[in-house]
Amino acid sequence: MSDYEQLHRYLIDSMTASGSLRTQPWRRAAETVQRHEFLRGGFFRLVPGSTPSAWSPVLEGSDGWLQGAYADESLVTQIAGTIKPTDIRGEIMREPTSSSTLPSLVLRMLEDLRLEPEMTVLEIGTGTGYSTAVLCARLGDDYVTSIEYDEEVAQRAQGALGRHGAFPALLTGDGLLGDADRAPYDRVIATCAVRTVPTAWLEQTRPGGQILTTIGGWLNASELVRLKVDGDGTASGPVLGGHVSFMLARPHLAPPLGLLPDLTAGKERETRIGADVLRDWTTRFVTQFAVPTAQHLGLQLDGRNEDALVDAETGSWAALREESGYWIVRQDGAVPLWDVVEEHLGRWHAAGTPAVEKATVRVTAEGQSIHW
DSSP: OOHHHHHHHHHHHHHHHHTSSOSHHHHHHHHTOOGGGGOTTOEEEEOTTOSSOOEEEEOTTSTTHHHHHTSSSOEEEEETTTBOGGGOSSOBOSOEEEEEOOHHHHHHHHHHTTOOTTOOEEEEOOTTSHHHHHHHHHHOGGGEEEEESOHHHHHHHHHHHHHHTOOOEEEESOGGGOOTTTOOEEEEEEEEEESSOOHHHHHTEEEEEEEEEEEOOTTSOOEEEEEEEOTTSOEEEEBOOSOOOOOBOGGGSOOOOOSOOOTTOSEEEEESSOGGGGGSHHHHHHHHTTSTTEEEEEEEETTEEEEEEEETTTOOEEEEEEETTEEEEEEESSSOHHHHHHHHHHHHHHTTOOOGGGOEEEEETTEEEEEO
16 A cells, blocks of 8 residues: 555544544545645645744655645645745745645535535635545536636646546636526535625525535634525525634635724723623624624724724724723724624623524525524
C-alpha cells in the first residue's frame, strides 16, 4: 500500500470514528476521492507564532505536503484574491481568500444534506473540487452542478476533476444568483458563508427541497443551518450547531467603515447587557439577527477602552464602556442599536439562553429571523 493510500485510509477511518462519516454510501464515495489530487498546486501553512498572521507555501512533493493533504484540517489555497502557493517564496502577510475545507466537515455536511439517489444538487463554491468529486461519486456526474466565483480557482478545479474522471456541470459566476437554467434543484449546499440567504436559492429549490448553508455575519460568528423550502417562497429549519466557520461569500463581506461618526456625541444610560457578551461566539451569532449590518470594533476614547457597534447602512452607532462594575452605553443615529440588541438578547435570556441547536431560522422576503 502506497503512502497516500495509507494516509487516505487513516483519514476515512478517523472520520468514521468521529461520526462525521456516518453511512456506507458516503463512506464508499469518500473512499474513491484522493484529496491530494485536488491539492497539486500546494497550499499555505500558517507560520507558528506570527503576528500578524503570516503564511508560507507548501508545494507538491515537499516535506509535509502529502501528510498535510490528508490531515483533517482546512488548507488555505489562495491569498489576497489572486496569490497561489506557487507564486510565493518565503512568507506572505495577507488575508486568505480560498481554501480546501477540512474533510470531516465536508462529509458531515454531505451527510446532513440528506441526499438520495437521483436527486439533483447545486453546490455553491467549487473550491478545489474535492467536495464536488465526492458528490459525483455518490450521485453521478449528471446530478451535480457546481458554481465557483473565482475564474482561476474554477479552472484549477475543472482540471483536477477531469484528472479524477468526474465531469459535472461546472459554472463560473456569482453563486449567490444560483443557476436558473438548470433549476429547480432538490438540494442546494454552500461551501461559503452568507450573511443572508439569497432569494435565488429559495426560488431555485423545489418545494420540499432543502438548502444547507452556513449563516454568518459582520460580528464574526456563524452556524450551519438546514432549511426546508416551502411552496410560498419561504424556508425554515434547524440550526445544526458546531460553530461551523466558512469565509463569507465575497459580495457579502463587510464594507469599509470609512470615516467614523462622532462617537463622543449621543445619549448615555446604564445598560443591563454589556459589550462583554460579544466575546461569546453564540451570543454574537444570535445578535447578528438583530443588527445584521452592524460591525464591532474596539477603540480608545479619552484614554479608556470602549467597544462600539457601527451600522454600515444607517450610520447609527453605540459605544459601551465599563465603569465600577457597571456598563454605560452611549448611542446615536436613526436606530438605537444597543436598544435593539438588548431587546433581542433579552428574549433569548428569558428563554434560558438555549443552545443554538434548539433554534430555528426562518427566511422570508422580508429577511431572516431566529426562534426558539
